[in-house]
Amino acid sequence: MSRKDPISFLMKKRHPFLFIFCYLKFGAFVLFLFSTAAAAGSEASLNENRSLESGTQQYLKQIEFHIERKHKINKPQFSDSIRNSLINFSMLGPMASISSWTLEKLGDSKTARTWLFFVMPLVRWMSEPFLYPVETRGTPEKTQQEFQKLFNFIAGLQKKGFSVSLDNVGDTSLSLEDAIAYKKYYLSLITQFARAEETNELCMSLKLSALTTDLDAAVGNDREALAKQEEIKTAIIEMLQAASKVQDRRVFIRIDMEEYLYKELTLKLFREIVEQNRILAVDDNGRLRLGVVIQAYLTDAAQDVRNLGLWAASQGFRVPIRVVKGAYLKHEREIAEEKGIKCPVWNHKPSTDANYEAICGFMLQNLDVIEPAFATHNIRSQAHVMALADLYHIDKSAFEFQMLYGMGDTIKGVIVAMGYPMREYIPSGSLPRGLKYAGRRFCELASSDNALARTMRGDFSVIDDTPGFQGAEDRKDGRKVMALMSENISGAVSNPIQQ
Numbered sequence: 001m002s003r004k005d006p007i008s009f010l011m012k013k014r015h016p017f018l019f020i021f022c023y024l025k026f027g028a029f030v031l032f033l034f035s036t037a038a039a040a041g042s043e044a045s046l047n048e049n050r051s052l053e054s055g056t057q058q059y060l061k062q063i064e065f066h067i068e069r070k071h072k073i074n075k076p077q078f079s080d081s082i083r084n085s086l087i088n089f090s091m092l093g094p095m096a097s098i099s100s101w102t103l104e105k106l107g108d109s110k111t112a113r114t115w116l117f118f119v120m121p122l123v124r125w126m127s128e129p130f131l132y133p134v135e136t137r138g139t140p141e142k143t144q145q146e147f148q149k150l151f152n153f154i155a156g157l158q159k160k161g162f163s164v165s166l167d168n169v170g171d172t173s174l175s176l177e178d179a180i181a182y183k184k185y186y187l188s189l190i191t192q193f194a195r196a197e198e199t200n201e202l203c204m205s206l207k208l209s210a211l212t213t214d215l216d217a218a219v220g221n222d223r224e225a226l227a228k229q230e231e232i233k234t235a236i237i238e239m240l241q242a243a244s245k246v247q248d249r250r251v252f253i254r255i256d257m258e259e260y261l262y263k264e265l266t267l268k269l270f271r272e273i274v275e276q277n278r279i280l281a282v283d284d285n286g287r288l289r290l291g292v293v294i295q296a297y298l299t300d301a302a303q304d305v306r307n308l309g310l311w312a313a314s315q316g317f318r319v320p321i322r323v324v325k326g327a328y329l330k331h332e333r334e335i336a337e338e339k340g341i342k343c344p345v346w347n348h349k350p351s352t353d354a355n356y357e358a359i360c361g362f363m364l365q366n367l368d369v370i371e372p373a374f375a376t377h378n379i380r381s382q383a384h385v386m387a388l389a390d391l392y393h394i395d396k397s398a399f400e401f402q403m404l405y406g407m408g409d410t411i412k413g414v415i416v417a418m419g420y421p422m423r424e425y426i427p428s429g430s431l432p433r434g435l436k437y438a439g440r441r442f443c444e445l446a447s448s449d450n451a452l453a454r455t456m457r458g459d460f461s462v463i464d465d466t467p468g469f470q471g472a473e474d475r476k477d478g479r480k481v482m483a484l485m486s487e488n489i490s491g492a493v494s495n496p497i498q499q
């Protein structure tokens with residue numbers, strides 16, 4: 001070995017330069033491997049996104065085609081046309097605020113209903129497609145008959161391929177009497193279901209603001225708030241106790257999500273009820289009897305879904321999550337402006353849609369910890385879920401779509417015909433308590449901007465708006481969402497899931 005060969009010289013001397021040289025060489029090699037893998041990875045993810053979008057577009061075209069065909073074949077009945085015209089007229093320009101005000105007054109005040117008794121049959125007829133009236137103020141026998149009618153109605157829908165989630169219609173309970181009646185409705189449903197044979201499952205949705213008066217008082221950690229939280233938990237546990245007595249058939253309770261102020265409280269109470277009452281909360285098949293809702297219009301929704309998934313993994317069961325976009329947009333914006341704080345909702349509608357799609361993807365990739373339900377009337381969002389399921393080779397029966405009763409019935413029919421499970425969310429109960437709800441549905445269906453209303457008129461133009469995080473702020477938050485939602489947390493499951 002010649003002394004002039006620098007490498008040999010350095011090796012001989014074990015010179016530190018040699019180690020630095022080798023280290024740098026090795027580093028460069030590792031960097032090369034990483035960058036090649038990253039390039040291949042980003043190429044793969046680009047390809048995946050392209051094929052996902054093309055799958056979504058194919059499903060969208062398929063849904064649009066079938067909707068148009070159904071519209072051509074099934075001409076609306078004369079009575080439905082009159083009802084739709086009346087709804088459109090009641091929400092035309094200045095009429096909209098008068099109609100909403102009248103419905104609100106009729107809902108809240110018995111005196112208004114007594115004085116305006118002559119308009120009640122018309123209001124009842126107009127609201128009929130959106131809520132199922134159940135009169136519970138008569139004798140116990142009469143109430144029993146009313147519930148029986150409801151179960152027969154559900155059985156009829158099941159025969160057509162739909163499943164059902166029953167909600168006791170009504171907004172915030174303003175009196176203790178209202179809150180008690182609200183809880184009693186669910187308990188009676190469960191008791192009656194135990195005796196009925198028409199349906200094989202009872203799924204219910206409830207709102208915490210109706211289950212108790214003054215839900216605001218439950219927010220926080222002070223003594224008063226904790227006492228209120230206990231009161232809410234006790235009411236739900238009572239329902240779980242009743243549910244646990246029903247043998248062999250599924251009773252399921254979903255806690256709807258309301259305003260952002262109650263989000264943490266709702267998720268906390270849900271987890272506490274399940275953890276502290278495991279035997280009641282899990283049914284004989286190892287499935288949770290209680291579920292929650294995530295609102296994709298919130299910028300922190302992705303984090304919440306991920307946390308719920310990890311929590312479910314640590315508990316050894318699947319968490320039932322319904323993902324919606326969120327119904328309180330105007331309220332959240334007003335509150336944020338009033339308080340001078342950042343609004344928890346995305347700044348742009350396409351950002352909400354992009355977040356919704358990212359969350360759907362995450363839920364479908366983590367089926368061993370999440371039991372997903374996709375609630376939307378937007379056919380683009382539905383088509384995206386279908387394409388995601390294809391991409392991940394997921395069977396149609398592993399998830400369900402959900403839509404509101406009386407809204408977009410043609411879409412529901414198309415989705416069921418395509419072989420996907422569809423659950424109708426049916427607001428039921430006292431008509432006066434449902435009038436505000438009906439007013440909101442009238443408003444949506446009469447609006448020229450509403451995507452569902454346009455779809456039902458055969459105008460698919462709005463649907464072409466591709467979801468994507470828009471604006472600097474949404475894009476920045478969107479990048480965090482994409483990082484969180486591309487992760488598969490299934491490996492975090494510590495206990496086997498009982499099916």
Ligand SMILES: Cc1cc2nc3c(=O)[nH]c(=O)nc-3n(C[C@H](O)[C@H](O)[C@H](O)COP(=O)(O)OP(=O)(O)OC[C@H]3O[C@@H](n4cnc5c(N)ncnc54)[C@H](O)[C@@H]3O)c2cc1C
Pocket residue numbers: 255256257258293295297324325326327328329345346347348349350352375376377378381402403404424425450451452
């Ligand atoms: C079965 C069922 C159950 C539901 N349960 C709940 C519930 O528990 N809690 C709840 O809050 N809602 C619930 N909803 C309502 C839901 O949140 C939506 O309001 C409704 O479904 C409309 O959304 P979409 O996807 O159908 O229609 P789309 O027309 O695609 O979306 C409309 C939604 O986009 C969002 N949006 C609109 N404009 C903007 C904007 N400028 N910036 C950001 N976002 C915007 C809003 O969330 C709006 O509701 C439920 C809906 C269904 C079908």
